[in-house]
Amino acid sequence: MVDVDKCCMTQYPAGVLAKVAQPIGEVTDDIRRLADRMIDIMIETKGVGLAGPQAGVNLRIFVVSVDGTRQSAKVYINPQIKTDGPVVTSEEGCLSLPGIYAKVKRYKICTVTATDLDGNEFTEVGEELLGRAFQHEYDHLEGRLIKDRFNRVQMIAHKRHLRHLEEKFDSGE
Numbered sequence: 001m002v003d004v005d006k007c008c009m010t011q012y013p014a015g016v017l018a019k020v021a022q023p024i025g026e027v028t029d030d031i032r033r034l035a036d037r038m039i040d041i042m043i044e045t046k047g048v049g050l051a052g053p054q055a056g057v058n059l060r061i062f063v064v065s066v067d068g069t070r071q072s073a074k075v076y077i078n079p080q081i082k083t084d085g086p087v088v089t090s091e092e093g094c095l096s097l098p099g100i101y102a103k104v105k106r107y108k109i110c111t112v113t114a115t116d117l118d119g120n121e122f123t124e125v126g127e128e129l130l131g132r133a134f135q136h137e138y139d140h141l142e143g144r145l146i147k148d149r150f151n152r153v154q155m156i157a158h159k160r161h162l163r164h165l166e167e168k169f170d171s172g173e
């Protein structure tokens with residue numbers, strides 16, 4: 001059971017963001033409601049993608065809308081990814097790490113195979129921004145944030161900001 005009303009945007013260092021998310025057994029009305037709520041949160045926070053753990057739910061589901069509109073929003077349940085092509089470095093942000101933007105290396109092409117809200121499997125090839133979004137959101141399901149992909153220099157550069165987020169979290173703000 002998922003308490004959809006309790007779903008809300010989670011930020012670093014919330015524990016759920018560092019956990020490997022659990023597979024979804026069956027696409028129920030609960031899951032459909034969760035997907036709707038996740039799309040709402042993504043649109044409200046002006047994101048292009050949102051993963052289950054970011055909504056406080058430890059489940060393997062993410063939503064993506066590369067242009068940030070509800071019409072383009074798509075749901076990916078139990079996604080599996082296959083990366084291909086050259087590695088491209090580009091700046092990324094994350095709704096769970098507000099204020100942090102950093103160059104992250106990703107594969108140019110990412111094919112995702114997932115289940116949709118009707119319980120049917122589908123495959124989609126993402127290139128450029130869409131491929132990057134798939135890899136970023138998939139990372140969330142593995143408990144990885146962009147900070148976990150930082151090199152030493154980036155870690156030093158963002159250390160203060162990360163500590164600020166930790167202090168804010170501890171004080172319950």
Ligand SMILES: [Zn+2]
Nearest residue numbers: 093094095096
């Ligand atoms: Zn993110």
